[in-house]
Amino acid sequence: MKTIADLEARLADLHQRTRETPLFNPVFQLSLDLSRGLEAGQVSLDDLAALVADLECDGLKTRAAKLRKLLAPTAESAAALAGEDGDFDAFRACWERPQLHAVFTAHPTFLLAPEQAEAVAAAASGDGVIDDSACIAAPEHAAVTLDHEHRAAMAAMGRAQDARDAIVARLLDEARQNWPDQWRALRLLPFRFASWVGYDMDGRTDIGWHTSIGFRLTEKAERLARYTAALEAIDPAHPLLETLRPASRFAAERAADFAGDLGSEAALAAAANRLTTHSPDNLLSLTPLITALEAEAESAPQTRAIALLTLAAAMRADGLGMGWIHFRVNAKQLHNAIRRRLPEGEVIELASKSALATLRAMVDDAAPLRTNFAALATESSTAIRQFIAMAQILKHIDADAPIRMLVAECEQPATVLAALYFAKLFGVEGKVDVSPLFETEAALEHGGR
Numbered sequence: 001m002k003t004i005a006d007l008e009a010r011l012a013d014l015h016q017r018t019r020e021t022p023l024f025n026p027v028f029q030l031s032l033d034l035s036r037g038l039e040a041g042q043v044s045l046d047d048l049a050a051l052v053a054d055l056e057c058d059g060l061k062t063r064a065a066k067l068r069k070l071l072a073p074t075a076e077s078a079a080a081l082a083g084e085d086g087d088f089d090a091f092r093a094c095w096e097r098p099q100l101h102a103v104f105t106a107h108p109t110f111l112l113a114p115e116q117a118e119a120v121a122a123a124a125s126g127d128g129v130i131d132d133s134a135c136i137a138a139p140e141h142a143a144v145t146l147d148h149e150h151r152a153a154m155a156a157m158g159r160a161q162d163a164r165d166a167i168v169a170r171l172l173d174e175a176r177q178n179w180p181d182q183w184r185a186l187r188l189l190p191f192r193f194a195s196w197v198g199y200d201m202d203g204r205t206d207i208g209w210h211t212s213i214g215f216r217l218t219e220k221a222e223r224l225a226r227y228t229a230a231l232e233a234i235d236p237a238h239p240l241l242e243t244l245r246p247a248s249r250f251a252a253e254r255a256a257d258f259a260g261d262l263g264s265e266a267a268l269a270a271a272a273n274r275l276t277t278h279s280p281d282n283l284l285s286l287t288p289l290i291t292a293l294e295a296e297a298e299s300a301p302q303t304r305a306i307a308l309l310t311l312a313a314a315m316r317a318d319g320l321g322m323g324w325i326h327f328r329v330n331a332k333q334l335h336n337a338i339r340r341r342l343p344e345g346e347v348i349e350l351a352s353k354s355a356l357a358t359l360r361a362m363v364d365d366a367a368p369l370r371t372n373f374a375a376l377a378t379e380s381s382t383a384i385r386q387f388i389a390m391a392q393i394l395k396h397i398d399a400d401a402p403i404r405m406l407v408a409e410c411e412q413p414a415t416v417l418a419a420l421y422f423a424k425l426f427g428v429e430g431k432v433d434v435s436p437l438f439e440t441e442a443a444l445e446h447g448g449r
Helices: 004-019 026-039 045-070 088-095 114-125 146-178 209-234 241-259 265-276 287-297 302-318 331-339 353-365 373-378 382-396 413-425 441-446
Strands: 100-104 191-195 324-330 403-408 432-436
Touching: 004 026, 004 045, 026 045, 045 114, 088 146, 100 146, 146 191, 146 209, 146 302, 191 302, 209 241, 209 265, 209 302, 209 324, 209 382, 241 265, 265 373, 287 302, 324 331, 324 382, 331 382, 331 403, 331 413, 353 413, 373 382, 382 403, 382 413, 403 413, 413 432
Parallel strands: 100 191, 191 324, 324 403, 403 432
Antiparallel strands: none
């Protein structure tokens, strides 16, 4: 058995025996055959290495072929996008509401080295026969770090943004042809993107509060750079570049601050102070820019108007980041945090009706607290740190984009009330979307209540 064909033939023969003996394991028997062949000198280690390489190559090419099938051929005509009835209001209702919210979770196939993943993607994206060019030998795998996960997620989101821009431009062009007097009023938003990489503290010990702040600043800097490049392509002398360029530099500098060594209190304080000190270059809202781009598009030539509206659509979708962000905590972390806030001497069972009454009253009576990075640095509760971090992001990085708070293993309504209490306590209730995750057996059975 020195070829894949030999292995497949032997495995097929062994599989026939399962009809007689259902407990028979053909894969185990094949491995035993190979082991015996190795002991008898019928198969060498080099033979086995060659078989593994052939199987790996076949697997990579198969993966590329499957990916290619997922990419349906792009139709040359965009006429179908307008709908069968050709109604502007129907078109507007369809495409001004996201068709999909895509969350980039950074769970790639880590068995593939980055070089292999790139080769598979290139083969899947091509038009020719998928050949051995997809079969790059895996180098020694580097450790999978949080930084690697974040870079991979952001790179994927960047490609998704480019694809969405192409879709928006095609939609606008189709609308221009069908409704020449109305298309400039469209505010298209076909897809939204989000990520929880760097914000998921459920079971992670490698994510500190400064990690999340640093990642959000990195995302802001990258997105502002992309907005700047897009506007420069439209008009290298556009007046809004005087806002975008310094904002992009400021975000990149603050991202570098938080990417540095923050092991000392002095370094941490210096990074936080540079971010929180008022600066006209610290752009906190894209609303004025979006308004200006859309106003300019009202009277601009058609090609320029499409480009301006496409950029405005991207800004509306992503805000001051590569997309929205999803923080995540475990229900137990919220339970531990809320018990510290109960009236002195009061002990409650979170599954009880009295707990709901107590928590409702706490939500109603909660008065927002002022927070800063000093409070964030000294807070010991993971759940509370999440809410303070969200407050700082909304205050100093992006004031517009909502933040989703995912609550893992949520089984009780009291858990959601605890999250709402902290959202109100730290003044972010209007921007935080509390989303319980029904993951456990009890939650799946009773979560609908």
